[in-house]
Amino acid sequence: MTRRTMVKQEPKEVRVFAPATVANVACGYDVLGFAINEPGDEVVVRHSDKPGLRITKITGDDGKLPKTVEGNTAGVAALDLLRHLGMTDRGIEMEIHKKMPFGSGLGSSAASAVAGVYAVNKLIGEPLSKLQLLPFAMTGEASADGAYHADNVGPSLLGGIVFIRSNQELDIAQLPVPKNLYAAVVHPDIEILTKVAREILPKEIPLENATQQIGNLGGLICGLIQEDYGMISRSIHDVIAEPRRQKLIPEFYKAKRSALANGALGFSISGAGPSVFALCEGKDTAKKVAAAVSKVFTDAGLGNQQHVSPINKNGVHVI
Amino acid sequence: MTRRTMVKQEPKEVRVFAPATVANVACGYDVLGFAINEPGDEVVVRHSDKPGLRITKITGDDGKLPKTVEGNTAGVAALDLLRHLGMTDRGIEMEIHKKMPFGSGLGSSAASAVAGVYAVNKLIGEPLSKLQLLPFAMTGEASADGAYHADNVGPSLLGGIVFIRSNQELDIAQLPVPKNLYAAVVHPDIEILTKVAREILPKEIPLENATQQIGNLGGLICGLIQEDYGMISRSIHDVIAEPRRQKLIPEFYKAKRSALANGALGFSISGAGPSVFALCEGKDTAKKVAAAVSKVFTDAGLGNQQHVSPINKNGVHVI
Numbered sequence: 001m002t003r004r005t006m007v008k009q010e011p012k013e014v015r016v017f018a019p020a021t022v023a024n025v026a027c028g029y030d031v032l033g034f035a036i037n038e039p040g041d042e043v044v045v046r047h048s049d050k051p052g053l054r055i056t057k058i059t060g061d062d063g064k065l066p067k068t069v070e071g072n073t074a075g076v077a078a079l080d081l082l083r084h085l086g087m088t089d090r091g092i093e094m095e096i097h098k099k100m101p102f103g104s105g106l107g108s109s110a111a112s113a114v115a116g117v118y119a120v121n122k123l124i125g126e127p128l129s130k131l132q133l134l135p136f137a138m139t140g141e142a143s144a145d146g147a148y149h150a151d152n153v154g155p156s157l158l159g160g161i162v163f164i165r166s167n168q169e170l171d172i173a174q175l176p177v178p179k180n181l182y183a184a185v186v187h188p189d190i191e192i193l194t195k196v197a198r199e200i201l202p203k204e205i206p207l208e209n210a211t212q213q214i215g216n217l218g219g220l221i222c223g224l225i226q227e228d229y230g231m232i233s234r235s236i237h238d239v240i241a242e243p244r245r246q247k248l249i250p251e252f253y254k255a256k257r258s259a260l261a262n263g264a265l266g267f268s269i270s271g272a273g274p275s276v277f278a279l280c281e282g283k284d285t286a287k288k289v290a291a292a293v294s295k296v297f298t299d300a301g302l303g304n305q306q307h308v309s310p311i312n313k314n315g316v317h318v319i
Numbered sequence: 320m321t322r323r324t325m326v327k328q329e330p331k332e333v334r335v336f337a338p339a340t341v342a343n344v345a346c347g348y349d350v351l352g353f354a355i356n357e358p359g360d361e362v363v364v365r366h367s368d369k370p371g372l373r374i375t376k377i378t379g380d381d382g383k384l385p386k387t388v389e390g391n392t393a394g395v396a397a398l399d400l401l402r403h404l405g406m407t408d409r410g411i412e413m414e415i416h417k418k419m420p421f422g423s424g425l426g427s428s429a430a431s432a433v434a435g436v437y438a439v440n441k442l443i444g445e446p447l448s449k450l451q452l453l454p455f456a457m458t459g460e461a462s463a464d465g466a467y468h469a470d471n472v473g474p475s476l477l478g479g480i481v482f483i484r485s486n487q488e489l490d491i492a493q494l495p496v497p498k499n500l501y502a503a504v505v506h507p508d509i510e511i512l513t514k515v516a517r518e519i520l521p522k523e524i525p526l527e528n529a530t531q532q533i534g535n536l537g538g539l540i541c542g543l544i545q546e547d548y549g550m551i552s553r554s555i556h557d558v559i560a561e562p563r564r565q566k567l568i569p570e571f572y573k574a575k576r577s578a579l580a581n582g583a584l585g586f587s588i589s590g591a592g593p594s595v596f597a598l599c600e601g602k603d604t605a606k607k608v609a610a611a612v613s614k615v616f617t618d619a620g621l622g623n624q625q626h627v628s629p630i631n632k633n634g635v636h637v638i
Contacts, residue, residue: 031534165538166531171553173541207522207559210529212485215350217533219484221540222492234490240526 013046014122018115018316019159020100020307021107022183022277023151026238026268027216033107033151033271034161035312036183039100041108042319043074043115045123048091053079053120060098070143072096073109074116077140081117084136085127092120103191105275107152113140114156118316130157130315135170145194152271159315161224177311178227182286184264186255186293187275189303192248197272200244209239229265229281236266236279249274255296262292283308332365333441337434337635339419339626340426341502341596342470344480345557345587346535352426352470352590353480354631355502358419360427361638362393362434364442367410372398372439379417389462391415392428393435396459400436403455404446411439422510424590426471432459433475437635449476449634454489464513471590478634480543496630497546501605503583505574505612506594508622511567516591519563528558548584548600555585555598568593574615581611602627 019040023033048054055067055075069075074096082088094116100108117136121128137153154162154172165171216235223231246252249269255276259267263285264278276293280286290306297304338359342352367373374386374394388394393415401407413435419427436455440447456472473481473491484490535554542550565571568588574595578586582604583597595612599605609625616623 028537029533030530031537163537163541165534165541165550165554167534169553171538171550173538173545173550175541201526203526204523205526205529207520207524210524210532210559211349213529214348214533214536215484217537218347218350218482218540219490219492221537222482222484222494225544226492231484231490231492234488235484240529 008125010047010123010125013044014119015042015044015319016115016119016122016316017042017319018111018118018156019312020111021152021155022185023107023271024238024241024269025220026236026242026266027213027220028151028163029213029238029241030149030151030167031164031217032161033155034183035155035159035315036185036307036309037312038307038309039106041099041111041115042097043112043119044095044097045119046093047123048093050091051089053082053088053090053092053094055096056093057095058098064102065096073113073140073144076143077113077117077137078120080139081120081128081133081136087124090124092123094119101187103193104187105192105269105271105273106185106187107156107271109144110137110141110152111156113137114153114316116140118157122318133157147198155315157315159313161311163221175221175224177313178224178229180282181311182280182283183309183311184259184278184280184286184290184293185270185275185307185309186290186297187305188249188297190250190274192273194272197245197248200248201241202244205240212237212239232279233265236268238268242268245269245273249276250302251296251300252276255293258292258296259289262289264289283310327444329366329442329444332363333438334361334363334638335434335438335441335635336361336638337430337437337475338631339430340471340474341504342426342590343557343560343588344539345555345561345585346532346539347482348532348557348560349468349470349486350483350536351480352474353502354474354478354634355504355626355628356631357626357628358425360418360430360434361416362431362438363414363416364438365412366442367412369410370408372401372407372409372411372413374415375412376414377417378415383421384415392432392459392463395462396432396436396456397439399458400439400447400452400455406443409443411442413438420506422512423506424511424588424592424594425504425506426475426590428463429456429460429471430475432456433472433635435459437476441637452476466517474634476634478632480630482540494540494543496632497543497548499601500630501599501602502628502630503578503597503599503605503609503612504589504594504626504628505609505616506624507568507616509569509593511592513591516564516567519567520560521563524559531558551598552584555587557587561587564588564592568595569621570615570619571595574612577611577615578608581608583608602629
């Protein structure tokens with residue numbers, strides 16, 4: 001057998017879906033994230049006679065995103081890939097369908113970046129693997145929030161629970177997902193900018209807190225690997241970001257108490273918020289927890305959306 | 320089958336060996352430790368007609384330890400167990416044979432505490448399991464260094480690589496040990512008091528350093544579980560304690576460079592020092608690394624002892 005570059009035949013059009021993600025996962029600030037089944041973003045790409053990548057249509061953004069390629073993360077990620085491959089003269093039209101809100105804490109810009117780069121890679125015959133697309137998706141997301149990290153992009157691309165040893169070295173591992181692990185995610189209708197949520201964090205933390213967080217992160221990994229729900233539950237604590245960021249989310253502690261009272265293994269903020277999430281053993285518990293948390297926000301006069309999902313194991317895919 | 324307390328017949332005399340341990344393991348400050356085959360401490364216990372626990376002999380301590388039960392960790396740990404069982408009136412004689420130096424960073428006081436409580440538990444018919452002895456051994460060690468933590472006591476008792484999610488809640492897990500993982504340990508002849516090594520640590524650390532350490536600790540656990548020596552190697556970095564504590568160890572960075580140049584997966588300080596350790600793939604590499612590190616200390620006029628060992632999987636045992 002001869003060794004050759006496995007470039008597949010190019011399809012005429014590709015439509016993909018990239019899922020929302022929960023980053024940080026309580027004890028894994030900047031190093032952990034997982035994907036859920038929905039919501040997510042869709043991107044459609046097709047060949048064009050006109051050279052270069054162009055964005056021809058954007059829906060679901062309330063007119064907030066410019067149609068320039070540099071104006072949104074899907075375009076930036078795809079362009080970065082094309083540059084890497086020396087293919088910027090390829091004629092490609094891109095449509096972006098935002099199906100999740102901005103600033104929700106569910107990795108909206110990451111999902112767009114992943115969808116954009118994955119769709120274009122498919123359209124040009126899939127020269128790179130999913131894992132090889134990671135740095136381009138990260139560049140796309142970084143164009144929106146300024147930070148180069150993989151805790152949303154990683155799971156949206158690869159699926160599952162992704163652990164990032166180092167964002168700088170792009171050293172990541174997919175953790176095993178216990179079969180019966182479900183996420184209950186609730187997004188209250190307020191917007192928190194990642195920038196603000198980052199600025200609220202201290203530059204220094206007590207060594208004791210770091211040790212606690214290190215213990216819990218290790219505990220969560222052990223719990224996931226050994227399918228030990230007790231260990232998972234005891235590990236879902238965030239002593240670094242949550243105590244500060246909860247101030248940005250009305251009724252956070254009431255929602256947390258309600259989630260735990262209804263059987264959640266643990267509860268915290270999804271990414272930079274305002275979405276909150278609970279991990280649960282079993283779908284029924286996750287439904288009950290999502291409903292209870294939703295009720296807390298509703299009672300406080302806050303509109304909200306619930307999402308109950310197993311951990312999404314596949315990440316971005318063609319639809 | 321009826322349920323009953325499984326108390327075995329009491330032997331006349333018990334002689335046990337508890338191994339030395341490497342705590343912290345670079346990225347696992349206060350949450351990780353492993354046992355090596357030697358050195359270690361021996362304790363002998365036997366029944367006596369005179370009520371109460373008494374220490375009748377101590378060797379290898381250069382006369383530093385008092386013979387009162389409260390004067391050393393083996394006595395304190397054993398007494399704490401006897402109190403818990405309501406058996407303080409049992410007549411027991413204890414001999415302690417210190418076979419490792421104090422203040423070496425190899426868990427000397429932990430090994431004595433583990434040996435003491437394990438021996439007495441055996442002598443009185445083994446009412447408790449190894450795991451159940453952990454809190455008593457921790458009390459013993461705490462009597463020497465004031466801190467209640469399991470990163471030396473845990474592996475000396477149980478063997479293997481022990482991860483401690485929480486010292487307060489005593490929530491621990493044994494991590495899998497890759498078959499070919501060896502430790503090269505070198506003890507230079509200087510003494511560092513744990514108290515001094517603790518005081519040199521900052522009370523606060525940059526959030527960025529905490530995130531790096533969390534990433535590396537998670538990476539090390541993933542690497543151990545997946546037997547991924549590359550991931551293990553990339554994870555053995557300590558950005559919290561090592562940069563401060565290396566000042567207490569002459570030629571630390573020279574020794575580190577020499578260890579890495581000779582093929583070590585990683586190199587750092589064992590516990591509070593002054594012992595240093597390297598993790599290596601294979602015994603031959605570990606031997607080479609130990610010799611190279613030893614040479615650095617010798618060249619600097621520092622006497623030192625080398626120990627090359629696989630990870631000790633059994634912990635304390637009867638000899």
